[in-house]
Amino acid sequence: MTLPDAPPPEDSTVDESALLGGRVRLLQGRDGYRAGMDAALLAAAVAAKSGQRLIEAGCGAGAVLMQVAARRPGVALTGVERDPAAAELARRNAVLNDVKDRTSIVTGDVAAGPGPLAIPPFDWAISNPPFFDDPDALRAPSPGKRGAWMADDGLAAWTSFLLKSVKDGGRILMIHRADRLADILTLLGAKAGSFTILPIQPFADAPAKRVIVQAVRSGRAPLRLLPPLVLHDRSGAKHTPEAEAVLRGEAGLEF
Known part of the structure; x- marks a missing residue:
């Protein structure tokens, strides 16, 4: 990997081993x-093939994109982010991880839809x-985290962006709270x-807190509910072996 020519911004840090067992470095x-x-x-749930094109709505500093890049060589990546500072960090992370060329x-802004991007x-x-x-039900823990916690234009703006961004037969993938599953399927x-x-269950004997939903634009196949991914057990280990393998990049999530 090559470092960016300029030093990191003063308000950022470099995590050199936090993602995929150190394969991804992130400002x-x-x-x-x-x-x-x-x-x-x-x-881990992205199964894009080399030569395909992927867009992420609300990419932040590029954590998802950089992990997809490490897992899926040859996939062209586009990120959309309304915060200019976060977008600049995402560009720097593409350089840091040697994937600037793709x-x-x-x-x-996701709320504006993909039309203004002309892509x-x-x-x-x-x-x-x-x-x-x-915002009346929950307040973000700090002003700097508000954009990541609060969808100003609601979940509908995000699902609309995804639907409009993908071609017929293309795949839509999102992770969200399990209690919003009905809304996601409807939208x-x-x-x-x-x-x-x-x-995604925290423990085998606990309800799911997260869901990953994959959909196909214009798809008509029956809905499939997969066996859950269990993140922790009661042994005291940080993660189950299955979850640890996914987090370290040694396994993916099969859809």
Whole structure:
């Protein structure tokens, strides 16, 4: 890997081993949102092939895109991010991880849709949207994290962006709260189908807190509900062996 020519911005740090067992290095804002397990799981669920094109809505500093790049050589990556500082970090991370030649980061607002970007439809459209859209019900823990926590234009703006970004037969992939599954299926179901749902459970005996939903634009196959991914057991280990393999990049999530 080659480092960017300029030093990191003063308000960022470099995590050299936090993602995919050290295969991905990431500049992140010191006080804002920092990539975690959701980003790793979303990237692990992408099965794009070399030569295909993928867009991420709300890419932040590029944590998902950089992990997809490491897992899927030859896939062309585009990220859309409304925060100029985060978008610039994503561009720097593409240089840091030697994928600048197949990565494009666009400063734009998901609420405006993909039309202003004037980009042809993609093979894949993915997102880890903000999990909340009611500022009266939940307040982000810090101003720097508000954009990652709160969807100002609601979940519908994010699903609409994904639907409009992908070609017929292309795949839409998102991770979200399990209690929003019905909303996700309704919103995506207007133009997509062939749903596959992967529940993410904190423990085998606990309800799912997250779901990864894959849909195919214009798809008509029956819905499939996969066996859950269980993140932890009661042995005291940080993760189950299956989850650890995914987080280290040794395995993917099969859809």
